[in-house]
Amino acid sequence: MTPPPPMTQRALITGATAGIGNAYARELAKRGYDLIIVARDTERLEKIAADLIAKHHVGVDVITADLATVDGVQNVANALTDTAKPVGLLVNNAGSSLVGWFGTTDIVDEDHQLDLMVRAPMHLCDAAIKSMTGRGRGQIINVASVAAFTPRGTYSAHKMWIVNLSRWLNLQYADAGVTVMALCPGFTHTEFHQRMGASMDDIPRWMWLKADKVVKSSLRDLAKHKAISIPSIRYKVLAMLAQYLPSSIVARIAKRGR
Numbered sequence: 640m641t642p643p644p645p646m647t648q649r650a651l652i653t654g655a656t657a658g659i660g661n662a663y664a665r666e667l668a669k670r671g672y673d674l675i676i677v678a679r680d681t682e683r684l685e686k687i688a689a690d691l692i693a694k695h696h697v698g699v700d701v702i703t704a705d706l707a708t709v710d711g712v713q714n715v716a717n718a719l720t721d722t723a724k725p726v727g728l729l730v731n732n733a734g735s736s737l738v739g740w741f742g743t744t745d746i747v748d749e750d751h752q753l754d755l756m757v758r759a760p761m762h763l764c765d766a767a768i769k770s771m772t773g774r775g776r777g778q779i780i781n782v783a784s785v786a787a788f789t790p791r792g793t794y795s796a797h798k799m800w801i802v803n804l805s806r807w808l809n810l811q812y813a814d815a816g817v818t819v820m821a822l823c824p825g826f827t828h829t830e831f832h833q834r835m836g837a838s839m840d841d842i843p844r845w846m847w848l849k850a851d852k853v854v855k856s857s858l859r860d861l862a863k864h865k866a867i868s869i870p871s872i873r874y875k876v877l878a879m880l881a882q883y884l885p886s887s888i889v890a891r892i893a894k895r896g897r
């Protein structure tokens with residue numbers, strides 16, 4: 640049975656037009672949440688909003704924003720501090736990756752990635768925490784990756800940053816009624832790798848997760864106030880091994896994918 644939504648029934652999801660973010664939008668609308676969905680492609684956002692409104696009879700607002708820009712982040716932060724439409728759940732999900740390794744990529748592209756993967760969730764966490772602590776309740780999911788537990792260029796460094804921030808925020812603001820959780824999926828079928836232009840042919844089938852299942856298990860972990868959610872037993876084991884195996888072995892294994 641689908642659990643009922645908590646008291647504040649509005650969720651803001653970044654990167655809701657595809658992959659994991661879109662799975663959050665569909666699952667939360669099904670659970671009766673009103674939504675604010677964010678991405679760069681307005682036409683796609685509006686189509687998704689219309690479909691969710693028709694199917695689940697929830698309210699869906701659309702914000703077109705490039706979260707690698709200062710103005711884009713500010714627009715979304717403004718929605719998080721709007722007292723007329725309080726947001727009870729923030730899902731910081733939008734993300735991408737460069738195909739090349741740091742040292743071979745253009746530093747301008749690395750700046751773009753840093754803004755999208757670190758600056759944007761930091762600003763949105765700031766706006767959400769300030770609003771949520773004022774109301775005495777709230778939830779934040781920061782979509783990271785199991786790559787956070789391995790050395791894999793700037794992508795894994797960005798993800799480790801958000802994992803560590805989430806762990807601390809979850810402790811720091813628990814008494815204020817705010818849960819903050821980092822979601823750390825492994826390879827998940829989405830548009831992510833296709834957008835990177837990366838061939839994933841050598842990744843075995845058993846390593847792939849489904850976005851819908853990732854989202855459902857993350858929402859179960861969020862309800863338990865967990866600081867970190869790692870979907871599936873296989874990735875829980877791999878993440879644990881990454882912490883205890885010698886770092887040279889972990890680095891060699893991690894070379895395979897992101």
Ligand SMILES: NC(=O)c1ccc[n+]([C@@H]2O[C@H](COP(=O)([O-])OP(=O)(O)OC[C@H]3O[C@@H](n4cnc5c(N)ncnc54)[C@H](OP(=O)(O)O)[C@@H]3O)[C@@H](O)[C@H]2O)c1
Nearest residue numbers: 654656657658659678679680706734784826827829830831
């Ligand atoms: N797929 C995996 O294997 C995997 C594994 C671990 C973690 N993750 C993480 O999961 C999150 C979601 O990835 P996904 O796999 O679902 O990717 P995806 O299918 O490519 O979806 C990415 C979403 O983010 C939006 N987005 C991208 N750049 C943006 C920007 N500059 N401003 C605003 N929105 C932007 C995209 O919409 P627009 O293009 O319209 O803006 C899209 O809605 C990411 O943080 C990723 O690092 C993915």
